[in-house]
Each structure stands twice: as structure tokens, then as C-alpha cells.
Amino acid sequence: MASFVERFDLWSDEQKSAARTLEARLQAREVEVVRFVFPDQHGVLRGKSLVAEEALSVLRDGVKITSTLLAKDTSHKTVFPVFTRGGGFEFEGMQGGADFSIIPDPLTFKVLPWAEKTGWLLCDPYMANGQPSPLGTRQILQRAVAELAGEGLEFVAGLEVEFYAFRLEDVRRGLHDSGQPGTPPEVSLLTHGYQYLTELRDDAAAPLMDLLRVQLQALGLPLRSLEVEFGPSQFELTFGPTVGVLPADTMVLLRNAIKQVCQRNGFHASFMCRPKIPNVMSSGWHLHQSLRRISDGRNAFVPDDGEEALSPTGQHYLGGLLEHACGAAMLACPTINGYRRYRPMSLAPDRAIWARDNRGAMLRVIGGAGQAATRIENRVGEPAANPYLYMASQIFSGLDGLRRQLDPGPSADAPYETQAPALPRSLPDALQALRADTWLSEQLGKDFVNYLCHIKEAELARFNLEVTEWEHREYFEMF
Incomplete structure (x- = not known):
């Protein structure tokens, strides 16, 4: 009987070849366990671990996963009525906690250097009828990349990621810490x-940074630098450019790798933007992006005119x-x-503008004529973002600019x-702006946008039920 992959013709020739190589490695017992994981709506990896023999048997049929995983907010609470007719979704196949299949991409296989004889496979969610799940965020980016290829262009991105790493003080957390969400761990600064x-701070953090460097390089990630950032116990890693979906795959893998390696060694890593620690600085994720011509492999953003920041292609994409x-x-x-990161006169942007090599602008243009690394740096992101949705939003936005030949206007020095449109200053404002953007909603899928907004509104509802420390401090004694 034909496998799920064969019945629905889900793999390219390159993936089929990679699958054959992977089967040989599994048969040779290079690993004993394989983690089959997929990025959920939040960019969090979920999945199952299978012993090598079972991994071989499901490689072409995928792993069954409950659809309720796609119905959860960031507290892991199910926020859709899955046991009602239709399950609260706008398409079939999600009601009753029904299964869907996660199908591995054999090209993503890694051996995890920190886990003994453990393999790792990134998967994509498919419905029972062989169609990609409308809620699969990796597949949304794949669609964006394919649409860009139709224009003869490839998406190229490099990552600049800030995060926090602390010494974990409550290694033996008891049941009293459990919850949904649980009590955050107790930590101390590194x-x-x-x-x-400064080199002094860099040397103080070297034991942890060396540990991370070795593990990330063993994974084959294009690590370029490890830096001490401005905040206490704050760090930054930068990664070289990769193409297509790979930058997003890199981001989800590196976040998980850092968190797991830290956890195993008595540390706690967090990609939360602004942790509640004294004298905190916000963490950002700066996305460096350009387009490459498929015809000759050259950067399509490099201008011929030395006076211009970008080529016409780059200017329209920027627009x-x-x-x-x-x-x-x-x-x-x-x-x-x-x-909470967006503050006036800071390194975080507050309005939709661009500028040549200016870190106060949302979009910083770097390079120029004769510079092969010419690119646009988007400084609006937080390191907790789902990388597939972040990058898909960039491609779809840029495509609209290319097709309509939008003019970005002059550099905002x-x-x-x-004077420029203000960026949303809160999550509710951002949800409203996304729903109002008909182009992005159509490209992402209106059902998907409604679904994602519903999840985020559930988080907001829980947040609004809580009395904050600020409210208690402000009103409890005064009134």
C-alpha cells in the first residue's frame, strides 16, 4: 500500500534522496531516538520522540498528532470549543480533537549533540485528505517563498538575535510551581x-558562551558572533545569511537548542522581550533581508548608482x-x-520609516553600490516571534511593493x-491593524488570520483579568 507521502506526492526528488540516506543511517543505528517536531502557531516546537525502528516505519507516513495542539494559546490552554460541531474552526477536520499528521522533511535531519544518540526532524502538518493544514505556519512561509520564486527571486535572511541567560537557582522545582502557566524559575545574573x-564581561560569560558555541556549530548553524549585550545577563548571537525557508528553520532550532543546552547545564535562557528583572533592557530580533536573482545568483538590492541606497527592486520591496x-x-x-520595547528615542522603532544606516529607524538600509551584502534590516521584531510568520509577512509585503512599484520616499535621517504612521503600541492595536490589512490577510489566508487573532485575544482576555503590581501599588493605599 502506498504511503501518505506517495499518495499525495509530498516530497521533491531531493527530499526522496535525503529520505533514503536517512533510512540507511537509522538502520545503522546512528541514533536510537528521533524527535519528530513541528512549529506550532507560536513558533514553539511540539511533537513526539520515536525509537529508531518506529521512526523508520513512519518516515513516509508521518506521526499522528492531536489537533488540539493547534488550538492553544501561550499558556497551553485550548481556546477553541473543539468538542462542538466544527470544533470552533472555519474548516473541516479539527472537531473532537481529531488527529492530523506531521510529515517529516528529510532535508532537516540533525543529530542533537547535547542528547545521546538522538535525531531531530522538522515536520509539516497535513490534514487527513493530504492537504497542508491551513494552520501550518512553515507552509505559509513555503508558499511565500514559492510566490517570490515566480518573480525570479529568492529570499535571503541573516539573524541577529538578543536573549537572556541566567543561572538557575531552583533546579528542583516542586509541584507547588506547577500551573498553566507555572511559576517562573528563580534565577540569578551571570x-x-x-x-x-567589553572584553571583561565577555570573558566572564565565556563558559556559557563556549558551551553554546560548540553545540550550535555542531548542529551546522551559520553562527558568526557571540556578543555581550547592554542589559544584565543579556547576550546577542548573529548568524550568516541563508535562503528560502532555512532562515526560519534556523531560528526555531537555535532557540530550542539554546534553551535545552542551558537547562541541562544549570542555566535558564529566555527569548522573552523584557523580563521582569531590575534594570532590564529589552531584547530585539533584527532581521536582515535581501533578494537574490535566481538567474545569476546576484543580490537584487545592489544599486548601480552610487547615490542610491538600493536598486529599483530593493526600493520597491522597501516600499x-x-x-x-x-x-x-x-x-x-x-x-x-x-x-514594552517600543520607547521614544531608543533603539526600538516607533514609526514606519526607513533610513540609511540609522538604528533609530524601523528599516535600516545597509550597503550600496558595489557592496554585495546590501540589505534591509528590520528592527521591529521581538525574539519570541514565530519566524515563519515574521518572514512570510516580509515577503508578502515586499511582493506587493514590487508589483505595485511602491516608492519608499526619502531616507529619514x-x-x-x-512624520510617519505610528507603529502599533500594543497587541490589541496590532491585531486591529492586521485585520485591516486586506493584502496581508489574503496572502496569509483570512481563516488563518481570524484563527491567530482569536488565540491572541484569548491571551489578552486572561491578561485583563489579572490585577497587576502597578495597579496594586498605585491604588491600594491611596483609595
Whole structure:
């Protein structure tokens, strides 16, 4: 009987070849366990671990997963009525906690260097009829990449990611810490902070950074630098450019790798934008992006004119990013906490503008004539963002700019004095902006946008039920 992959013709020739190589490695017992994982709506990896023999048997049929995983908010609570008719979704196949299949992409196989004889496979969700799940965020990016290829272009992106790493103090957390969500761990600082890029702080953090460097390089990730950031116990990693879906695959793998390696060694890593620690600095995720011509492999953003920041292709793409900056904000910054980063006269943008090599602008253009690394740096993202949705939003926005030949206007050399549309300052505002952006909604899928907004609104409802420390401090004694 034909496998699920064969019946629905889901793999390319390259994937079929990779699957044959993987089968030989599994038969040779290079690994004893394989983790089959997929990125959910939040960009969190979920899945199952299978022993090698079972991994061989399901490689072409996929692993069955309950559809309720696609119905959860960030507390892992199911926020759709899955046991009602239709399950609360706008398409069939989700009611009653029915199964869907996650089908591995054999090209993504890794051996995890920190876990003994453990393999790792990134998967895509499919419905029982062989159709991609409308809620599969990796598949949304795949669709965006394919649409860009239709224009003769490839998406190229490099990652600049800030995060926090602490010493874990409550290693033996008891049942009293459990919950939905549970009590956050107790931690202590690894570095004092504020001595940005000083060698002294860098050396103090070297034991952890060396540990992470070895593991990330063993995974084959294009790590370029490890830096001490401005905040206490805050760090930054940068990664070289990769093409298509691979930058997003890299982001989900590196986040999981860092968190797992830290956890195993008595540390706690967090990609939360602004943790509640004294004298905190916000963490950002700066996405460096360009387009490459498929015909000759050259950067399509490099201008011929030395006076111009970008080629006409780059300018129109930039115009599209500006046109949809507000609508795409929620996909780059999807948490309530992330909006605490946007502050006037800071390194975080507050309006939809671009500028040449200016870190106060939302879109920083780097390079120029004769510079092969010419690119656009989007500084709006938070490191907790789902990378597939963040990058898909960039491609779809840029495509609109290319097709309509949008003009980005002049460089905003005084970014906090330039008149421009204000970026959303809260998650509710960002949800409203996404729903109002008809182009992005159509490209992402209107059903998907409604689904994602429903999940985020459930998180907001829970947040609004809580009395904050600020409210208690402000009103409890006074009134």
C-alpha cells in the first residue's frame, strides 16, 4: 500500500534522496531516538520522540498528532470549543480533537549533540485528505517563498538575535510551581550589565558562551558572533545569511537548542522581550533581508548608482515593507510583553520609516553600490516571534511593493522627528491593524488570520483579568 507521502506526492526528488540516506543511517543505528517536531502557531516546537525502528516505519507516513495542539494559546490552554460541531474552526477536520499528521522533511535531519544518540526532524502538518493544514505556519512561509520564486527571486535572511541567560537557582522545582502557566524559575545574573561589548564581561560569560558555541556549530548553524549585550545577563548571537525557508528553520532550532543546552547545564535562557528583572533592557530580533536573482545568483538590492541606497527592486520591496508595516507588526511582535520595547528615542522603532544606516529607524538600509551584502534590516521584531510568520509577512509585503512599484520616499535621517504612521503600541492595536490589512490577510489566508487573532485575544482576555503590581501599588493605599 502506498504511503501518505506517495499518495499525495509530498516530497521533491531531493527530499526522496535525503529520505533514503536517512533510512540507511537509522538502520545503522546512528541514533536510537528521533524527535519528530513541528512549529506550532507560536513558533514553539511540539511533537513526539520515536525509537529508531518506529521512526523508520513512519518516515513516509508521518506521526499522528492531536489537533488540539493547534488550538492553544501561550499558556497551553485550548481556546477553541473543539468538542462542538466544527470544533470552533472555519474548516473541516479539527472537531473532537481529531488527529492530523506531521510529515517529516528529510532535508532537516540533525543529530542533537547535547542528547545521546538522538535525531531531530522538522515536520509539516497535513490534514487527513493530504492537504497542508491551513494552520501550518512553515507552509505559509513555503508558499511565500514559492510566490517570490515566480518573480525570479529568492529570499535571503541573516539573524541577529538578543536573549537572556541566567543561572538557575531552583533546579528542583516542586509541584507547588506547577500551573498553566507555572511559576517562573528563580534565577540569578551571570553578568552585571551595561558594559556593552567589553572584553571583561565577555570573558566572564565565556563558559556559557563556549558551551553554546560548540553545540550550535555542531548542529551546522551559520553562527558568526557571540556578543555581550547592554542589559544584565543579556547576550546577542548573529548568524550568516541563508535562503528560502532555512532562515526560519534556523531560528526555531537555535532557540530550542539554546534553551535545552542551558537547562541541562544549570542555566535558564529566555527569548522573552523584557523580563521582569531590575534594570532590564529589552531584547530585539533584527532581521536582515535581501533578494537574490535566481538567474545569476546576484543580490537584487545592489544599486548601480552610487547615490542610491538600493536598486529599483530593493526600493520597491522597501516600499512594500513600509506600506504593510502596521499590518505586519503583530507577526513580528506577537506578545503583550513585546510592545514594552517600543520607547521614544531608543533603539526600538516607533514609526514606519526607513533610513540609511540609522538604528533609530524601523528599516535600516545597509550597503550600496558595489557592496554585495546590501540589505534591509528590520528592527521591529521581538525574539519570541514565530519566524515563519515574521518572514512570510516580509515577503508578502515586499511582493506587493514590487508589483505595485511602491516608492519608499526619502531616507529619514532624523527618525524620531520624521512624520510617519505610528507603529502599533500594543497587541490589541496590532491585531486591529492586521485585520485591516486586506493584502496581508489574503496572502496569509483570512481563516488563518481570524484563527491567530482569536488565540491572541484569548491571551489578552486572561491578561485583563489579572490585577497587576502597578495597579496594586498605585491604588491600594491611596483609595
